[in-house]
Amino acid sequence: MAISVKAPHRDDTLEQQLDQLHAELEEASGRFLGYPCNLAFDYEPLYRFLRFCLNNIGDPLGGSNFQVNTRAIERKVLQFFAELLHLPWPQAWGYVTSGGTEGNTYGLFLARELHPNGILYFSQDSHYSILKTAKLLNLRNIMIRSLPNGEIDYQDLEASISVKREHPVILCANIGTTMKGAIDDLGRIQQTFERLAIHDFYIHCDAALSGMILPFVDNPPLFDFGAPINSIAISGHKMIGAPLPCGVVLARRALVKQIERSIEYVGIMDTTLSGSRSGFTPLVLWYAIRTHGRQGWRRSIQKVLQTTEAVLARLQEIGWPAWRNPHSNTIVIRRPSDELVRRWQLAVKGDIAHLIVMPHTPMERVEQFLEELRREAQTL
């Protein structure tokens, strides 16, 4: 019997539902000031690639039997980031992930495989994905206090490590915390290791947002492979901007070699956490890199930081408590009313909230928000 292939059934209600969803998303997209997703993108030239079932399964540096992929493009993306983060390409390994969380999970997985007896240290201000990953990997872990600006408390770190000196140290450094944009000082952390004569250590950097900011500022703090770090994760849908969540993880190739294994079924090295992986998101990242160029990114980031400074000055003018960390586009403010939090989609934690300035942030919207905040300040 012949099988008839019919077009999927479409009716008015389906069309209406899609139209309504689209309108709602249009509206909501114009009003978020609290989440760091760059919306200044246009990937229309890539839409035709959505007709393929692009799958970059396996190690992007190895071979594969599955040929509908963008692995060559993925390697170019990785090469761009390796260079940006001072890791010579022959010593680099990585892949395009589903986001910052997968990149962090990969980094800590690699650390655990290399140091099964290690203890993970991370701060109170670390992203929630770190504790989740520690549980997932059954990794012994110690949460360290944070300083008021969001950096890890170096004294607490030293005291905690010093009583467990027989264990290798797995440190997750925050390169831009989620709430306050704080950067853990790798120089001070290294000095701590030296003072305690810790030679067995692994440093993973969670640079979800700031990993795409710091390479483009003048005199950035130490945060990349120029320091003795082992891996780093950056989100693709944050500062770069992508219609689909994605990210990049990079690690030192020699370490990954120690734990890789091959899978005959698809003819790949099974080095990645996920099996099937998007072949579309590497294309998106590559397109973003190619269309901006390094100079374009520098201009864009510098402008974001200037705007951040201007918005901070306006907040001070209207008398609303606000501050930021160096090199950060995150402005920490006193938590406003729930109504403002909801309307402007601000991220909140306890008595603080934050605004994040991104390349697309519409200044007239910010002015509108500031006006509402000014009115609220008067009623305090």
Ligand SMILES: *Cc1c(COP(=O)(O)O)cnc(C)c1O
């Ligand atoms: C957003 C963020 C993450 C998680 O990234 P996803 O891409 O949402 O998985 C991890 N760490 C920090 C510091 C973040 O800000």
